[in-house]
Amino acid sequence: MEMALAAAAAALPPSGVDEEEWAAVSQAFLEEALIETVSHEVGHTLGLRHNFKGSHAYDYASMHDVSVTATRGIGATVMDYHPINIPSNRSLQGQYYTTAVGAYDKWAIRYGYTPVPAEVDLEQHAELAAIAAEGAADPALQFASDEDTPRSDGVDPAASTWDLSSDPVGYYTDRLALAQNLLAEAANRTVRPGESWALQTSTARGFMRSAITAGSYVAKHIGGIIFSRGHRGDVGAAPPVVPVSGAEQARALRLVLQIISHDFWLPLASAVAHMPKHIGWGCDPPSPSTDEYCMGLGQPELLSSALEVRMLVLTALLQPQRRENLALQEWTEDATLSLSAASESPPPAPPPAPAPPDVAVWRQPPAELAADALAELTASPSVGALLRAVHAALALPTASGPLSVRLGSAAMVKQHFQVQRAWLSLLASFTASGLGEEAAVASALLASVVPTSAAVPSDWACPDAHETNVHIHAHCEAVLQLCNLWRQGIDLPPVS
Numbered sequence: 001m002e003m004a005l006a007a008a009a010a011a012l013p014p015s016g017v018d019e020e021e022w023a024a025v026s027q028a029f030l031e032e033a034l035i036e037t038v039s040h041e042v043g044h045t046l047g048l049r050h051n052f053k054g055s056h057a058y059d060y061a062s063m064h065d066v067s068v069t070a071t072r073g074i075g076a077t078v079m080d081y082h083p084i085n086i087p088s089n090r091s092l093q094g095q096y097y098t099t100a101v102g103a104y105d106k107w108a109i110r111y112g113y114t115p116v117p118a119e120v121d122l123e124q125h126a127e128l129a130a131i132a133a134e135g136a137a138d139p140a141l142q143f144a145s146d147e148d149t150p151r152s153d154g155v156d157p158a159a160s161t162w163d164l165s166s167d168p169v170g171y172y173t174d175r176l177a178l179a180q181n182l183l184a185e186a187a188n189r190t191v192r193p194g195e196s197w198a199l200q201t202s203t204a205r206g207f208m209r210s211a212i213t214a215g216s217y218v219a220k221h222i223g224g225i226i227f228s229r230g231h232r233g234d235v236g237a238a239p240p241v242v243p244v245s246g247a248e249q250a251r252a253l254r255l256v257l258q259i260i261s262h263d264f265w266l267p268l269a270s271a272v273a274h275m276p277k278h279i280g281w282g283c284d285p286p287s288p289s290t291d292e293y294c295m296g297l298g299q300p301e302l303l304s305s306a307l308e309v310r311m312l313v314l315t316a317l318l319q320p321q322r323r324e325n326l327a328l329q330e331w332t333e334d335a336t337l338s339l340s341a342a343s344e345s346p347p348p349a350p351p352p353a354p355a356p357p358d359v360a361v362w363r364q365p366p367a368e369l370a371a372d373a374l375a376e377l378t379a380s381p382s383v384g385a386l387l388r389a390v391h392a393a394l395a396l397p398t399a400s401g402p403l404s405v406r407l408g409s410a411a412m413v414k415q416h417f418q419v420q421r422a423w424l425s426l427l428a429s430f431t432a433s434g435l436g437e438e439a440a441v442a443s444a445l446l447a448s449v450v451p452t453s454a455a456v457p458s459d460w461a462c463p464d465a466h467e468t469n470v471h472i473h474a475h476c477e478a479v480l481q482l483c484n485l486w487r488q489g490i491d492l493p494p495v496s
């Protein structure tokens, strides 16, 4: 909240918006933020707990329609943790925060405050049971609170803090498009004439925060489970445990693979060149006025931070609980198919994947990214398909293609190699301690990696400097040196 208010106060108008109009936007932003915060805290005072399924009640497009959200709310409750509601397409901007008490809130208060005659302690009165039963089949009345693991390490993608809509993958895709737009506009949106260029680095850090949040929360779909609190006999209630469909898992994995891919970070790499930072004492966060002990200039450590983000997302994707859930899903699917074959009834058709929202302006179509493995995951989610997808997306050196990553810069190539090496050591640990298929697939993938010494011809040479541009020559030399480093350092773990 504090950060959001500070951001609102510091942001400059987008191009084409005059100061007066921008002042009105800032005013609306602050008022809505205060209304949502006060409503949430009053909800606690009245006895309500957090409900992190509230934001999952409605579709993403409707969240930008003020004629709907003014009375219904952005989500079904003020007791969720909502991010600021900003689409990547500015012309769609609606409310920034929810300002209406939601359907869930009204229902929960009715349950808690309706006077009933002859109530007996510790027994649910029939009138209250009737109110509670209204929630079984209504998507706006679903509930998940703090002990349902609403953070990125949970398994239910419908029960998350800091997401919006019934389509979190679509929401996060759009959020990343917004982060890309802001990164491209960093100088114009954060630095007033007369201020330090160093103020832009906060936008670059925002880009990285968006990537880590999107990657780790979207990963909840892979091996994910939608839980329902319905009871036996509830009319219209969803089953208590519903695995996320293969199509939706593959859609989520495609977005996570983009974030750990090399290309995703190229816009940041190119932006870094124009972002100095102040160094000294008390320079963080950057301030428009330069403190007397904060006058040094340096480069922000954005490259190492980007590597850290990629590693964190890779680790979040492959956490033990997720791999266990995938193995369990495959196991139960096999059992369902076997049992239905025995009874000669066809297996239930998987639910269709929701159409992606049309608001996202994603600049990096990943059509070719791990297509075969994503199709495999769509047909039947499994740990093997997950490992094959990551392996394909990271473009490890094989006999058919030693360096298929785009060579954005020598430093980026080196970073990509570091991610690849981290992946190889994860594969080695799965080979040593994984369960069944996981160990077998990891072992096969390790065996398929060809050491770069074999994949890169040793007679590779850069064209002479006088035959080509000097910068291209230097770049080529740097890349060759990195290939040599990679060749010496790849130590393939032993395959047992």
Ligand SMILES: [Zn+2]
Residues within 6 Å of the ligand: 040, 044, 050
């Ligand atoms: Zn709270």
